[in-house]
Amino acid sequence: MPQAPKPQTPPSTPIVVLLGGPGSGKGTHGQALASALGYEHVSAGGHFRDHIRRGTPLGRQASKFIENGQLVPDELVTELMRTLFRGCPAAKGVVLDGYPRSLAQAEALEEIAAAAGYAVTGALYLVISSDEIVRRLSGRWTCGMCGRTFHETSKPPARPGVCDACGAELLRRADDEPATIRRRIALFHEMIGPLLGFYRGTGRLVEIAAEGTVQEVSARVIANSGVSGINEPL
Numbered sequence: 001m002p003q004a005p006k007p008q009t010p011p012s013t014p015i016v017v018l019l020g021g022p023g024s025g026k027g028t029h030g031q032a033l034a035s036a037l038g039y040e041h042v043s044a045g046g047h048f049r050d051h052i053r054r055g056t057p058l059g060r061q062a063s064k065f066i067e068n069g070q071l072v073p074d075e076l077v078t079e080l081m082r083t084l085f086r087g088c089p090a091a092k093g094v095v096l097d098g099y100p101r102s103l104a105q106a107e108a109l110e111e112i113a114a115a116a117g118y119a120v121t122g123a124l125y126l127v128i129s130s131d132e133i134v135r136r137l138s139g140r141w142t143c144g145m146c147g148r149t150f151h152e153t154s155k156p157p158a159r160p161g162v163c164d165a166c167g168a169e170l171l172r173r174a175d176d177e178p179a180t181i182r183r184r185i186a187l188f189h190e191m192i193g194p195l196l197g198f199y200r201g202t203g204r205l206v207e208i209a210a211e212g213t214v215q216e217v218s219a220r221v222i223a224n225s226g227v228s229g230i231n232e233p234l
């Protein structure tokens with residue numbers, strides 16, 4: 001008996017999700033990974049700020065929560081992400097940074113991605129100890145005038161306490177006090193736990209040691225991205 005041809009589903013365009021807490025260097029490594037893979041680096045935060053700046057209906061709703069110091073609810077974040085992927089032609093893979101941040105968001109992403117012709121193929125988690133995060137963030141000094149940031153050990157200003165760019169005084173932001181950093185880390189771990197479980201349970205989680213130089217960590221991220229063909233010559 002002749003068999004009916006199998007329905008052909010077009011292959012999905014890959015999304016690699018990058019997960020990491022405060023001070024993990026997620027943005028830097030995300031960009032390095034995207035350029036190594038020839039993917040688009042998409043910052044969810046950048047997309048949200050763009051909506052807010054342009055005053056779109058979604059952006060206006062989001063800014064109400066932010067102004068009141070509240071987290072933007074999952075449903076609204078989902079709508080914002082939907083607009084992002086609706087506008088993408090799905091021609092190029094994506095390194096996604098800053099989303100999802102909760103289990104509900106990870107589940108929503110599956111559906112948003114599929115509707116736009118994408119699939120989440122891997123979730124890379126940048127693992128870093130709390131002590132290292134505190135060390136990285138608490139050494140940070142910010143210029144009160146131009147906003148440039150410096151670091152006691154990794155990026156010191158030419159003159160202690162003075163901004164190289166504009167000569168104004170460097171200040172320590174309240175966010176960068178050790179006690180505040182420890183609270184942010186605890187909150188991050190609370191949120192990320194179920195999310196890691198979700199990607200681990202579906203065989204897509206890759207944990208990457210994120211301590212060392214930027215170059216070392218980026219090389220590790222790229223080597224472990226789980227995207228096949230990356231090391232093959234063109």
Ligand SMILES: [Zn+2]
Nearest residue numbers: 143146163166
């Ligand atoms: Zn300055």
